[in-house]
Amino acid sequence: MASDLARKGGSDGNATDGGAGSARALAAAESVEGVFEMGDFVLQSGATLRDTKLAYKTHGRLSADRSNAIVYPTPYSAHHSDIEWLIGPGKALDPEKYFIVVPDMLGNGLSSAPSNTPPPYDRARFPNVTIHDNVRAQHRLVTEQFGVPRVALVVGWSMGAQQAFQWAVSHPELVERVAPFCGTARTTPHNLVFLEGIKAALTADAAWEEGWYEKPPTKGIRAFARVYAGWGFSQPFYKQELWRTLGFSSLDDFLIGFWERRFLRRDANNLLAMLWTWQHNDVGATPAFDGKLERALAAIKARALVMAGETDLYFTPEDIGFEASLIPGARFEVIRSVWGHQCGNGLNPADSRFIDEQLKALLAA
Amino acid sequence: MASDLARKGGSDGNATDGGAGSARALAAAESVEGVFEMGDFVLQSGATLRDTKLAYKTHGRLSADRSNAIVYPTPYSAHHSDIEWLIGPGKALDPEKYFIVVPDMLGNGLSSAPSNTPPPYDRARFPNVTIHDNVRAQHRLVTEQFGVPRVALVVGWSMGAQQAFQWAVSHPELVERVAPFCGTARTTPHNLVFLEGIKAALTADAAWEEGWYEKPPTKGIRAFARVYAGWGFSQPFYKQELWRTLGFSSLDDFLIGFWERRFLRRDANNLLAMLWTWQHNDVGATPAFDGKLERALAAIKARALVMAGETDLYFTPEDIGFEASLIPGARFEVIRSVWGHQCGNGLNPADSRFIDEQLKALLAA
Numbered sequence: 001m002a003s004d005l006a007r008k009g010g011s012d013g014n015a016t017d018g019g020a021g022s023a024r025a026l027a028a029a030e031s032v033e034g035v036f037e038m039g040d041f042v043l044q045s046g047a048t049l050r051d052t053k054l055a056y057k058t059h060g061r062l063s064a065d066r067s068n069a070i071v072y073p074t075p076y077s078a079h080h081s082d083i084e085w086l087i088g089p090g091k092a093l094d095p096e097k098y099f100i101v102v103p104d105m106l107g108n109g110l111s112s113a114p115s116n117t118p119p120p121y122d123r124a125r126f127p128n129v130t131i132h133d134n135v136r137a138q139h140r141l142v143t144e145q146f147g148v149p150r151v152a153l154v155v156g157w158s159m160g161a162q163q164a165f166q167w168a169v170s171h172p173e174l175v176e177r178v179a180p181f182c183g184t185a186r187t188t189p190h191n192l193v194f195l196e197g198i199k200a201a202l203t204a205d206a207a208w209e210e211g212w213y214e215k216p217p218t219k220g221i222r223a224f225a226r227v228y229a230g231w232g233f234s235q236p237f238y239k240q241e242l243w244r245t246l247g248f249s250s251l252d253d254f255l256i257g258f259w260e261r262r263f264l265r266r267d268a269n270n271l272l273a274m275l276w277t278w279q280h281n282d283v284g285a286t287p288a289f290d291g292k293l294e295r296a297l298a299a300i301k302a303r304a305l306v307m308a309g310e311t312d313l314y315f316t317p318e319d320i321g322f323e324a325s326l327i328p329g330a331r332f333e334v335i336r337s338v339w340g341h342q343c344g345n346g347l348n349p350a351d352s353r354f355i356d357e358q359l360k361a362l363l364a365a
Numbered sequence: 366m367a368s369d370l371a372r373k374g375g376s377d378g379n380a381t382d383g384g385a386g387s388a389r390a391l392a393a394a395e396s397v398e399g400v401f402e403m404g405d406f407v408l409q410s411g412a413t414l415r416d417t418k419l420a421y422k423t424h425g426r427l428s429a430d431r432s433n434a435i436v437y438p439t440p441y442s443a444h445h446s447d448i449e450w451l452i453g454p455g456k457a458l459d460p461e462k463y464f465i466v467v468p469d470m471l472g473n474g475l476s477s478a479p480s481n482t483p484p485p486y487d488r489a490r491f492p493n494v495t496i497h498d499n500v501r502a503q504h505r506l507v508t509e510q511f512g513v514p515r516v517a518l519v520v521g522w523s524m525g526a527q528q529a530f531q532w533a534v535s536h537p538e539l540v541e542r543v544a545p546f547c548g549t550a551r552t553t554p555h556n557l558v559f560l561e562g563i564k565a566a567l568t569a570d571a572a573w574e575e576g577w578y579e580k581p582p583t584k585g586i587r588a589f590a591r592v593y594a595g596w597g598f599s600q601p602f603y604k605q606e607l608w609r610t611l612g613f614s615s616l617d618d619f620l621i622g623f624w625e626r627r628f629l630r631r632d633a634n635n636l637l638a639m640l641w642t643w644q645h646n647d648v649g650a651t652p653a654f655d656g657k658l659e660r661a662l663a664a665i666k667a668r669a670l671v672m673a674g675e676t677d678l679y680f681t682p683e684d685i686g687f688e689a690s691l692i693p694g695a696r697f698e699v700i701r702s703v704w705g706h707q708c709g710n711g712l713n714p715a716d717s718r719f720i721d722e723q724l725k726a727l728l729a730a
Contacts, residue, residue, distance in 0.1 A: 189616060190595065190603035196620065197592035201566035204588035223569035227562035227592050230555065235681050238555035251554060255561065313678065316600050 030095060033057045033080075036141045047127035049117070054137050055110035056080065056103045059087050060095030062146060069148040070100045071138060071167065075158035075183075075345075076274055077266050080104050083157070085346030092359035098152065103138045105159065107273035111137075114211070114269030123269050124211025131159075131281045135166040139174075153363060154302075155179040157344040158315070159274070162187075162281045165297075165323075169283040172301040177362055181307035181335070181355060182315050182344040185323050186282040186293050191314045194231055195279050198224045202268060211269050221268060225259040232259070234311035234340035242339070246347060297326035304330035305362045307355065309343040333358055395460060398422045398445075401506045412492035414482070419502050420475035421445065421468045424452050425460030427511060434513040435465045436503060436532065440523035440548075440710075441639055442631050445469050448522070450711030457724035463517065468503045470524065472638035476502075479576070479634030488634050489576025496524075496646045500531040504539075518728060519667075520544040522709040523680070524639070527552075527646045530662075530688075534648045537666040542727055546672035546700070546720060547680050547709040550688050551647040551658050556679045559596055560644050563589045567633060576634050586633060590624040597624070599676035599705035607704070611712060662691035669695035670727045672720065674708040698723055 034056055041052035057080040062069060070093060074080055080102040087093040093100050104111040106129045114126035121127060142148045154175055156164040161183025168178040169185070184191070205220025207213055237243075243254040263271065284293035304327045308320035317334050324332035335351055337343035343351040399421055406417035422445040427434060435458060439445055445467040452458040458465050469476040471494045479491035486492060507513045519540050521529040526548020533543040534550070549556070570585025572578055602608075608619040628636065649658035669692045673685035682699050689697035700716055702708035708716040 188600065188604055189606070190598075190600040193591075193603060193616070193620070194595040197562075197566070197588075197595050200588035200591040201562070201569055204566055204569040204585050206571045206584075219571075220569050223562075223565035223588075226558075226565035230559040230562050231595075233555075235553065235555040235679075235684065238558060239553055239684075241554070251558070255558070314600075319600065319604075 030061055031057060031059050036137075036145050038137060038140060041133075041137065043127055043133050044130045045128045047121070049106075049112055049121060049127060049129075051112075051118075052106075052137070053112045053116075054103055054106070054141055055108075056101055056141060058102070058146075059084075059093075059100040060098050062099040062148065066148055067150065067152060068098045069142065069146065069151050070098045071142060071151055071154045071164075072100055072102045073134070073138065073154075073156045073160045073163035074102065074105045074108060075156065075160045076105075076278060077108070077263065077271060078105075079108060079110055083160070083346070085352065086155075086356070086359075092356050092363055093155070099146075099148075101138075101142060101146065103134075103141055105163070105274060105277070106134050106137065107270055107277060109267055109270045113267070114273050115267035126269060126273050128280070129273065129277050130285075131162045131166045131277060131283075132170070132286060134163055134277070135170055138163070138167070139171065149174075151175050153177040153179060153359075155181075155359065156183065157181050158183045158341065159278055159281075161315075162278070165283050166286070168300045168302045168304065169286050169289075169296045172299055175302040177305070177365075178300065178302040179305045179307070179359055179362055182309050182312055182320075182341055184281075184315055184319055185297060186284060187279055188319050192279050194314050195275050198227045199272065199275055201227045202271065208268060211272070213268065216264075217268050218264060221263050221266070221271070222260050224271070225263040226255060228263070229255050229259040231313050232340060232342050234313065234338050236311065236338040237340055237342075240338065242348075293323075294326055297323060298328065300327045300330075303362065303365060305333065305358055306330050307333045307335055307344075307358060309335045309337055309339065309341055309351075311338050312341045312343070314341060331362075395426060396422060396424050401502075401510050403502060403505060406498075406502060408492055408498050409495045410493045412486070414471075414477055414486060414492060414494075416477075416483075417471075417502070418477045418481075419468055419471070419506055420473075421466055421506060423467070423511075424449075424458075424465040425463050427464040427513065431513055432515065432517060433463045434507065434511065434516050435463045436507060436516055436519045436529075437465055437467045438499070438503065438519075438521045438525045438528035439467065439470045439473060440521065440525040441470075441643060442473065442628065442636060443470075444473060444475055448525070448711070450717065451520075451721070457721050457728055458520070464511075464513075466503075466507060466511065468499075468506055470528070470639060470642070471499050471502065472635055472642060474632055474635045478632070479638050480632035491634060491638050493645070494638065494642050495650075496527045496531045496642060496648075497535070497651060499528055499642070500535055503528070503532070504536065514539075516540050518542040518544060518724075520546075520724065521548065522546050523548045523706065524643055524646075526680075527643070530648050531651070533665045533667045533669065534651050534654075534661045537664055540667040542670070542730075543665065543667040544670045544672070544724055544727055547674050547677055547685075547706055549646075549680055549684055550662060551649060552644055553684050557644050559679050560640050563592050564637065564640055566592045567636065573633060576637070578633065581629075582633050583629060586628050586631075586636070587625050589636065590628040591620060593628070594620050594624040596678050597705060597707050599678065599703050601676065601703040602705055602707075605703065607713075658688075659691055662688060663693065665692045665695075668727065668730060670698065670723055671695050672698045672700055672709075672723060674700045674702055674704065674706055674716075676703050677706045677708070679706060
């Protein structure tokens with residue numbers, strides 16, 4: 001089993017032993033994809049998801065003292081392979097130093113999701129999953145599968161940030177450092193409205209058939225993508241035509257080639273399942289905090305670095321900065337960028353460098 | 366004919382003659398709705414719109430010297446009756462002092478539009494109309510129908526601002542003052558993308574039938590409205606639940622009762638026709654300016670007051686401020702408000718007061 005391989009890799013020793021060239025080859029060899037079989041998994045909603053699968057990929061090896069684990073959860077609609085830009089030799093998330101676990105979010109199609117769950121919980125019947133559910137599943141992966149006693153860092157972008165906040169709130173003794181960027185610990189009302197918009201666009205397509213489609217509702221997915229396009233980058237990004245730096249030849253080429261392509265790869269029900277998770281994100285809803293965001297964030301013991309994109313239209317610096325101020329000792333940094341929310345997605349080298357440097361400083365602390 | 370009545374009203378004298386009480390009654394009596402029959406109207410696109418109708422409403426009377434006319438064009442999807450909050454005794458747009466003409470935008474359903482044009486230019490075949498076309502039609506109304514030699518002020522919000530800019534660019538000798546607020550002289554790329562999103566949401570509904578629907582595509586219109594909701598107000602507006610001040614009982618009540626209601630009243634093809642107009646707005650495209658925004662704005666001779674909403678998500682203060690800087694002598698003011706784009710729609714008393722005061726100062730100058 002792939003997950004056994006990962007465990008094996010983890011107990012073999014320390015990747016930083018090798019030279020730069022051989023380490024690079026080694027690091028590649030050490031990337032392991034796996035699926036953690038969770039069996040019956042009872043969700044916050046009360047549903048039992050049977051034969052629950054948590055897909056993941058690991059990079060690097062667990063050190064002998066098991067102190068070098070990093071958890072890096074996936075953001076909305078992404079697979080683990082979509083966010084590897086943050087990982088690499090010489091980067092903060094260096095597989096030669098760290099054992100990096102990238103768990104796929106429930107609903108993303110690699111982990112249990114509407115698209116891959118057998119009846120009766122398939123497709124439109126897939127149960128509602130919370131961020132809290134995701135973190136409970138990931139916690140089992142990290143502790144039961146990999147035997148990690150303490151996590152050096154939980155880091156994530158966007159919905160990955162939501163999961164990072166939840167890790168720090170749910171497991172204050174286990175998480176040493178937390179670095180959520182471009183995401184909030186509780187979904188704001190405006191963010192919820194933005195998501196209502198993309199949901200309405202997708203489901204306006206009759207081909208969606210209330211989730212029971214046989215053929216994908218591509219018109220709805222394309223509409224969803226076009227709406228998303230306005231939110232994902234900032235006004236000055238479009239004004240300066242920075243999509244040219246990504247290899248697109250016209251604005252419409254960008255809307256089709258970047259945005260429509262991005263979501264046409266995905267299953268409509270999966271997109272809607274993760275959207276529900278996003279809309280209902282709230283660390284305050286963690287049992288023991290009585291719905292109080294302030295109390296939940298105050299309970300974080302991890303050394304926290306919270307970052308926000310200066311021109312992010314749905315995870316605004318104001319909202320993120322406010323939450324950071326509720327975390328004891330948290331450092332709050334603004335990513336000075338016109339790339340909007342996408343400043344945290346590895347597309348703009350300057351932003352990626354800034355994030356990497358901030359993470360290096362956090363890991364050195 | 367209603368328009369004859371308006372002309373008659375205009376030549377009778379000056380409304381400020383009456384006392385406050387009687388003037389208020391008089392002002393109501395002086396509001397006249399009419400339709401200007403334009404016959405064949407050749408559009409910039411090359412199409413001839415036959416039996417073109419320009420609906421309007423006037424408030425107050427044209428003074429004997431014909432110097433007190435104000436033009437106040439309608440914004441996106443609105444009818445003239447939707448923007449009367451700015452008009453009233455004691456306000457800047459005082460019908461006791463001014464003769465206020467509110468022309469309905471082509472495409473809005475009162476003026477010629479997909480919904481009211483007979484075949485063959487009906488529905489999906491309605492030709493593309495520009496802001497420039499609108500202003501040419503309005504210029505005929507104001508000069509031919511009302512015999513106005515010089516306009517004291519052209520003022521407008523949002524797409525009304527676009528028309529105001531175009532008036533000042535097309536008729537520098539005729540427009541004394543111009544006050545566009547929460548709108549740009551050229552549609553920005555990001556704004557175009559936002560509009561692509563709402564268009565895609567509406568047209569994802571198969572019931573739209575490429576514009577040849579017999580029954581309205583209400584699912585698509587509701588999706589359009591939900592997407593619009595995120596753009597129309599700001600993040601802090603939703604965070605502070607300011608929709609409560611408008612009489613709504615929950616966020617969803619607001620999305621349905623305000624946003625869905627707003628657009629369900631309208632015809633889908635009309636919405637798409639005006640959306641095209643908006644996307645293609647560019648004073649630089651005025652014949653004689655060679656596509657140069659800078660040259661067009663530099664040609665404005667009107668005393669200009671340009672206002673932007675501090676938290677407007679699609680007509681940003683940065684974009685509007687930049688354009689204002691290109692207009693000789695223009696004053697640029699930011700409306701300090703968390704009501705986003707809707708700060709200019711008469712919903713928040715403090716914003717409305719600010720706008721009114723700014724307009725009073727402009728009219729006094």
